[in-house]
Amino acid sequence: MTIDFLTMPDNEGYFGEYGGQVLPPEMKKIMDEINEAYDQVRKTEAFQKELSSLNKDYTGRPSPIYFASRLTEKCGGAGIYFKREDLNHTGAHKINHCLGEALLARYMGKTKVLAETGAGQHGVALATACALVGIDCEIHMGEIDIEKEHPNVTKMKILGCKLVPVSRGTRTLKDAVDSAFEEYLTDPVNFFYAIGSVVGPHPFPKMVRDFQSIVGYEAREQFLEKKGKLPDVITACVGGGSNAIGLFTAFLEDQDVKIVGIEPAGKGLDTEEHAATMTLGTKGAIHGFECYLLQDGEGNPLPVYSIASGLDYPGVGPQHCYLKDIERITYETADDRECLDAFMVMSRLEGIIPALESAHAIAYAMRIAADMDEDQEILVNLSGRGDKDADFVAQRLGL
Ligand SMILES: Cc1ncc(COP(=O)(O)O)c(C=O)c1O
Incomplete structure (x- = not known):
């Protein structure tokens, strides 16, 4: 059976049984307006020209x-x-969808753009895009992440955004989403919630996927040009799943390319301190959409953990859930120890300090390379650079 992945999601925002809008009717109406505006504006030559330039x-x-x-x-x-x-401006893939979302917010006449951030990469990218487009920006960030990712916190302040520290719950990513969403609900007509990944209610998983898919379309063409063939394995870390879906989309129909998403096993899958949603989660709902979820018996999201602040989310993008169920993508894990090892090996052998998030995917590539032939290739999405993590890692390893 051939599946036309790009026509997904359906009109209600479902990828198979995942996604949708698990929201009260008044919020559905707002989301439908965003969907309509997005579908209109993305087809215009002016928008396409501005974004591509x-x-x-x-x-x-x-x-x-x-x-x-x-x-x-x-x-x-x-x-x-x-x-x-x-190597992107602001140091990660997040700028790809932030520019698109900020342009759309301007087109819709919104007065303030809001978002959560974990590692601070989405926050910096959004504050950057808002400065560029000329719209107020407000970022909610857990106190633990603020402490860990302070270079990004400073950048957000310099870029002129309002930073709201979140002190509830685990003081990390999920609580930052809850907090930002509450502020959004105070005036959803004039505010725009620029979600930081392929999560949230329809149309966000679709919209963020579309803006991020440039990564894979470029990579596919570049790889063919470089090697005359496609890679045997492509891989990326999965938090909400935006850098992964960004790389994977262009390769979904290439059945010979094995696609692997890497989740954080944190302190171990046999502990309660991980965020391996695809591996150990079950179907549930969070932040307005249905997906695999790490949840308790009552459907409440469990507290999750990863050494990489951008990966500790108890849910995951609905398209990933669908692609797992139809067995087009495999999901594996890497733990904190492997991540730190990959972080240091990459820094010392290649002179590239990777983001701790990306280091999970590097760890997986390092794990499988030896069992593959020399004429085979693995393509890893290096989703971001590790400047934000340098002090944390140096302290942790006593450097
Ligand atoms: C560099 C980097 N990679 C990956 C992620 C995880 O997000 P996603 O799974 O949406 O790509 C983040 C999130 O902050 C990040 O900063």
């Missing part, structure tokens, strides 16, 4: 594909390649 001249797209020869030599086996989203 910003992608090129502002973000620095296309990001290159890099062959990591020393890492490959160390691991043995398959060649390891990176799609360098870490």
